Structures are given as structure tokens and as C-alpha cells.
Amino acid sequence: MHFHILTLFPEMITQALNTSIIGRAVQRGCISIDAVNIRDYTADRHNKTDDYPYGGGAGMVMQAQPVYDAWKAVLQGAALPRPPRTVYLTPQAPVFTQDMAKELAQEEHLILLCGHYEGIDERVLEEIVTDYVSIGDYVLTGGELAAMVVTDAVARMVPGVLSNALSGSTESLEGNLLEYPQYTRPEIWNGKAVPSILLSGDHAKVDAWRLEMAKERTRQRRPDLYAIYERTHPVTEKKKKVRER
Numbered sequence: 001m002h003f004h005i006l007t008l009f010p011e012m013i014t015q016a017l018n019t020s021i022i023g024r025a026v027q028r029g030c031i032s033i034d035a036v037n038i039r040d041y042t043a044d045r046h047n048k049t050d051d052y053p054y055g056g057g058a059g060m061v062m063q064a065q066p067v068y069d070a071w072k073a074v075l076q077g078a079a080l081p082r083p084p085r086t087v088y089l090t091p092q093a094p095v096f097t098q099d100m101a102k103e104l105a106q107e108e109h110l111i112l113l114c115g116h117y118e119g120i121d122e123r124v125l126e127e128i129v130t131d132y133v134s135i136g137d138y139v140l141t142g143g144e145l146a147a148m149v150v151t152d153a154v155a156r157m158v159p160g161v162l163s164n165a166l167s168g169s170t171e172s173l174e175g176n177l178l179e180y181p182q183y184t185r186p187e188i189w190n191g192k193a194v195p196s197i198l199l200s201g202d203h204a205k206v207d208a209w210r211l212e213m214a215k216e217r218t219r220q221r222r223p224d225l226y227a228i229y230e231r232t233h234p235v236t237e238k239k240k241k242v243r244e245r
């Protein structure tokens, strides 16, 4: 999968995404991440990419021309027959979820557009953006951190990026449950023992315990998610009877 990130601060992207699991996935060729400097495409002789907002008001607005030409250059550079999905990171959008990450991971190419200042001229957004995505109900100084969050979450759903094929699907938020607690050596730390069931070697029991812990954790920490889980996993009569016993 190929990520193309349109930004005024490409070094922010390259520095952060060159490390750890995502960096190694790039090295192995599972994914590519191309940070495109919007300023390289300005037609302004002073390299300007922003201007005052029509109608007045505080701050500056990113101009349409450099953004559009940077976007066009991605299409041409990758010889794409039709424009790929283009995500604009903005707080004025639905909040990003694991389901969105999975869905975007099906794409071969993804363009992420980072805004700055008071935003981007609406006309170019109308022309190129297919998806508007926020990473939460707070305002960042620019879209770069949001683009990195989305890139990381999408990239790890691409086959081959995670070494353990299972770990992308068995963890927090899969099926609307948070992940169960994890333990590693030593068996006793600070006077606290690892739950004995994890040492039993009985995989069925371990799985059942983990599911119960995941449910309990979700109920306590994310009642909103737990309500969805309960709605989508109605307790059958048989299970109810077992529970009541």
C-alpha cells in the first residue's frame, strides 16, 4: 500500500514514520510513505502558499493552487488512472475509528492532506477530497499529527506489516471490546502474582478468562463500547441459564 501525505512540513512525517514497526515495514517494501511538500508546487514567486481570508477574520488560509498541483503531481508520479481516495484531516469531520482504518487499508493508494493555519480554500477541497476525517474532538495546530495517526493505524492493518498475523485482529477494539490484561515474566513482581489460569496450559480456559476480562474492562472503561458489544452479542437462553447457575 502506498501513502502519499501532502504537507507543508514533510520532515515531521519522515522523522516520525521512519522508525519502529512502520519504518521496518517501509524497509521491507510492505508499504511506502511519500511526504510531498506542498510548497514545492507553489506558483508564487515568493514561495507563498497562504493568503488572507476573503471576508476578513484572523489567520491565513492555504491557497488552492499549490494544494491542487501537489495532488495532481502524486497522480502523475504514480501513474494512477483515476484519483485515489483523498483524506483531508480536519476536526470538522467524523472521528476516526478502527473500522475506518480497516476499510482504508483495502486501498492500494491513499492521499492524506494536512491543513494548517485557518484551513484550506474550500474550492480545492471540493475538487479533490473524498473523505473528511478527525482524530478527536480537539484542535491541533496542523493536520500532520492526525495524518500520522491515520497512517499508523491503517498501515498496521496491511498484511505483512505486523509480524504476527493474528495480532492485528485480536486486540483492543476488535468486536467492540478492549483487550484483556497481559502479563510477562517474572511470575511474581512486587508481591503480585500472575493470574494462575494463565499458567495452567489449558488454552480453552485461558481464552474464556481473557474474554471475561475483556468484557469487564470494556464495561468499566468504555461503557459506550460495551453497550454496542451487548447489543451485537445477545445472551442466548442457554448461556443465560449457565450464568444463573
Ligand code: ADE
Residues within 6 Å of the ligand: 089, 090, 091, 133, 134, 135, 136, 137, 138, 139, 140, 141, 142, 143, 146
Ligand atoms: N487538524 C487539527 N485538528 C485536527 C483533528 N482533531 N483531527 C484531524 N485533523 C486536525
